[in-house]
Amino acid sequence: MPSELTLGDIIGDNAVRFPDVPAYIADGEIRTHSQLLRRATELAAALGERGLRRQDRVAVLSRNGIRFGEVLAMGQLSGIVVATVNYRLAVPEMGSILRDAAPRVLFFESEYLAAVEELRPGLTGVDLYVCLDAPAPGAVEYRELLAAGADRELPFSAVAADTACLIYTTGTTGRPKGCILGQRELRRMGAVLNGEMRSGSSDRAMLVMPMLHIGAIAIALGVHARGGTAVLHRQFEPAAMLATAAADGITILHLAPTMLQTLVDVAGPDSPALAGIRTVVYSAAPVTSTILRAAMAAMPNAGFLNLYGQTEVITSGLPRELHRTATEDDRRRLTSVGHPFPDTEVRIVDGDGRECPPGQPGEIVVRSAVMFRGYWNNDRATAETIRDGWCHTGDVGMFDTEGLLYLVDRKKDVIISGGENVYSVQVEEVVASHPAVAECAVIGIPDQRWGESVCAVVVPVEGATVDADDLRDHVAARIARYKAPRRTIVVDELPKLPTGKLDKKVLRARYAGT
Structure with missing residues (x-):
């Protein structure tokens, strides 16, 4: 055999x-x-x-x-x-x-x-x-x-x-x-994405998302599955990328939504650099319909593909056929993350593990031939995430009556800024170590450029003053700078649940539009 x-x-x-x-x-x-x-x-x-x-x-x-x-x-x-x-x-x-x-x-x-x-x-x-x-x-x-x-x-x-x-x-x-x-799983992942991108040996995909993440690796595997080319950029520089697109005959783009928006803004209408693009893959963060429609208008000859997944498992995609804007139903579908990929099962379950009917949000759980095998040196986290063969994503989603999957919310308290995950508990620990901070909560607030930006809501020590620039420098000296708060809000007290836990839902609702 x-x-x-x-x-x-x-x-x-x-x-x-x-x-x-x-x-x-x-x-x-x-x-x-x-x-x-x-x-x-x-x-x-x-x-x-x-x-x-x-x-x-x-x-x-x-x-x-x-x-x-x-x-x-x-x-x-x-x-x-x-x-x-x-x-x-x-x-x-x-x-x-x-x-x-x-x-x-x-x-x-x-x-x-x-x-x-x-x-x-x-x-x-x-x-x-x-x-x-x-x-x-x-x-x-x-x-x-x-x-x-x-x-x-x-x-x-x-x-x-x-x-x-x-x-x-x-x-x-x-x-x-x-x-x-x-x-085995990565080979299958490459085959799935190759089919979704319809990529062949003449295709050239421009990758600016870091290859240290699964997204860029997966796209490279998809392009290489049929002998295509990955064109690598060290960082996101729209002007340089547009020059590459024109000079190297780029046919496939892979970008986070914020990058897509910036690239289209820099390119302007009827850009010859984007004329040869036939497939646009976007992933890593939720996308607004405004950004997506602008990109579709800028590249009318391109098919668009929205990928949803995590490092742990690639789950679903909204294919080019459903990227339409003619009717209200078309526009609604644009906000979905599509159908599960081949050899992938997706369920929406409530807190007791019961399957939710269409329209009812619940946790997205996935069983797939392209799923990760577990966490290295972390059996406990593996057991919490993979249960009875199903990957519990921690994401909240729902199906509609057509079988399209919608992402309702990201993992609890995770901030997605510029395609990078920022975990609030880690940032809170550093913010709380500042001598002027008595109590804090870190949330994500909408940001037109980055998707979300990090916001620290702090209660100062009695008699102390919290300076936003000083707090940002304090955090950036201890963890990655992109995790440092772009905004600091000083309050007298933080909202809490009856259990004593922070009520971040209230905070997000309060400051989302500020």
Whole structure:
């Protein structure tokens, strides 16, 4: 009986069928599918020479780039597990992830050398530091490591049952949770998205969402499933992206809704740079109908696809056929997150686990062939999330009578700002450590640019004054700057439930329009 296909088999197949088609383009560099196979093989061989084996772990601290893609491909071929680290985190947060993942090798860009030097004393399990883009003290340069594997064969190969990646999503308590994503599930995910995007070897998808998150990885897998090209940008720069779209023949865009809005605003009407776009994928945050209609008007020849899911499981999509605005029903459907994907079951359940009828909100629970396998080193969180084979998302949603899924609210108290999850409990802990703060609550308030922005509602210590700029700096010095409050509201007391818990629902209603 033939063995089950792996992600590595797709890389090998592309190298044979589309050898000269670029797999990745970034910063003026091109890596064809045949080159990607060769270099990923050499990297695996070099790591094998240093004692790594299948299912050992490496970590990557990097912005989007070709070498990041090569490290991912190396893992997909060899079965070495790749853990991603969010470069936007504060150094202590990076350290928590790296200590949990316990990689034997840390790949990093020189931009983060200072962070790596600060982390190094606590990373006793790291045997090798590899700088991806330059010589660095205490590290091997990437090209030197690659040269050590030149002309070698793959030392070991992945199997479908292997773990492929650890993608970290910070828990509501602030403890990092590494989602275990397997070869089998990621291969199926790529196939599903390839079908939804209708992508082929001539397609070029521009990725600006960080490849450390599952969204960008999933789109790259979807494009590569049929030999297409991922064009990588290090950060969101609308003018540069429009230039790339025109120069490199971009056919697929993947953006968060806030990015989509900004790109359309910068492009202006009838932009020739957007004329070749035939598919627009948007995900990572709720989208307003205003933003979506403007984008559809700016790219009338493009099909739009809304993806809903989490790192744990990709759930549903609103396909291009339902992106219409002609009637009131059409406009209502635009606010949905579509139908469940193939091999995916979705239920809406109440607090007792009973299934809710259409129109009644409840928790979204999912059972899928592309679901994560659990949380790394966290059996308790795994048991809380995966129950009887169903992933309990914590999101509130409902079905309509047509079977379309609607997202009513995001996970309780999670703020989604610019496509990044900000967990209020973690921010509250830091805000509360400010000497002038007696009590606080952190909520998300609507923000035209970022979707939501972080707002701290604080009760000051008697006789003290809370300065918004000072509080923002206090938070940014301890956790990632994007988690710091953009607005601070000072109050005499916070609303509470009879149990004594903060009533954030009241706060959100009170300050949503301010």
